[in-house]
Amino acid sequence: MRTAIYERMIKMKEQLIKILAELRPDVDFENETALVTDGILDSFDIVSLVAELNSEFDITIGVDDLEPENFDTVDAMAELINELAD
């Protein structure tokens, strides 16, 4: 079971990185730790990203989920998607 969940996480993260790379090919997502706080992603990026994630992972990111902490790193985003997908 553990491996199945792990596999699912890995796959989802890969998909997420693909979406991010398409949105902003100029950003090194895997090594950035303050995507929002440092202003690398701006409000227009967040709007496009939220729409993309909602449709791609069949989730609904609500107002309460829109916190900088949830978007500062790829891992935080993956965790948010995982939580909302359950």
Add this chain to the structure above:
Amino acid sequence: MITNVLDYLDRSAGLFPCKTALSDNKNSVTYEEMQNTAKAIGSAIIKRSGAKNSPVVVFIDRNIESVISFMGVAMSGNFYVPVDRQLPVKRIELIFSTLQPVAAIIFEKDNKILDEIGFEGERLLYDEAAEHEADNEALKLIREISIDTDPLYAIFTSGSTGVPKGVLVCHRSVIDLIENFAEAFDFDETRVFGNQAPFDFDVSVKDIYSCIRNGASMHVIPKLFFSFPAKLINCINERKINTIIWATSALRIIENLNALEKTLPETLKTIMFSGEVMPNKVLNYWREKLPDVNYVNLYGPTEITCNCLYYKVDRPFRDEEPLPIGVPFRNTDILLLDGNELVTENGVKGEICVRGTSLAHGYYNNPEKTAEAFCQNPLNKFYPELIYRTGDLAKKGDDGLYYFVSRKDYQIKHMGHRIELSEVEIAINSLPYVEAGCCIYDKPKEQIVLFYQAENECDKDILKDAGKLLPKYMLPNRMLHFTALPMTKNAKIDRVRLKGEYLDNA
């Protein structure tokens, strides 16, 4: 008679000395403190530069120090030019080479940028200038010799030749605008403005001077809050913000994210928007959530000092209906021109041309571009009278209101910014590995699309390198690589075909 925006500051400092004038996340300042600090900065500029009616750059941020610096520059009898320190250095360099500023108000960290571009004018550290001793005699003398057509600020906008243009605006034009706003929208000292627009964007001029004229308060909202609306709504409620004059795109973000689904802003009385066409779909979302707020659509380019037309939303609109841009402000005249002929019939489109005190002086140090846009009123053969040609097409409805139709030329509105696509193309074509490139705007998707010819696909390099030349909002959102771009018979890139094929496949 009010002849200087500082008369507003003096009046409010006299009436409400201890009232909070400006605040941001960290600091706040009363009217009396703002006046004193502005005098200190003004005295520092006078002492160090000795200039009058000359450009002083202010490196801006989302903070109250930016606005206090503007007032300081006005005190010195010069005009301020807000520059975003996050712009690519190359662009800052272009702005500086057009301006040749006599001084710059900076923070320690900005020295690096100024070193890089070889700035030779006076560098005034904000913290030092703010503590400078006020030279009341010199300040008084400057005020006595100032007239209301002296310049107050220059704001840079995208230019089609690849060089940004600095729109130069005088005190008189700002006073005309702000008096009209106070009258048309009942602004008084009870207003709390929630500033969204960056200070190098002329939308902020309305916040700053509506605040100072009326003895009101203005809160500078951090940029980050616009990505994370729960924080934004909290901020509005905590600060009791009741008036917002925002870019249309900022209101659209809230709708896109369905950010009003749980908590509502409770204190808002007036919501005004400008910068690009407001879709009724977005406005209806707001109107449904906040039905008791007054909504105002504002229209106008920087060159006529913010806005020349306004529409107080006074009836329901279906999502697919256009929202009028309304009627001209008092003391402003609108002409719809087809070439040099006046359009008189309702429903027929013409270029919006503006006549009045609100006209900017022109583009600083750029007589050619100035003469193109600010020209003699073709309907007046008898005395010199300038009009500004906006390049926007509009028509008048049977209801007596103006309606925006489209842009006339190659300029687009993207994410609230006015962009000349040719400026984007010039930057991209300057990259050594790009053989040719051209841009179109995919309006439905709101994307700048680049078609480029290069040996190999190089999307990443283009974004990285063009990012050193252009602000982020001007970078292409989609890129399509070609080994050979289609050409017309005249050996030009076949834009029509590219655009057609692209939109067909979309």
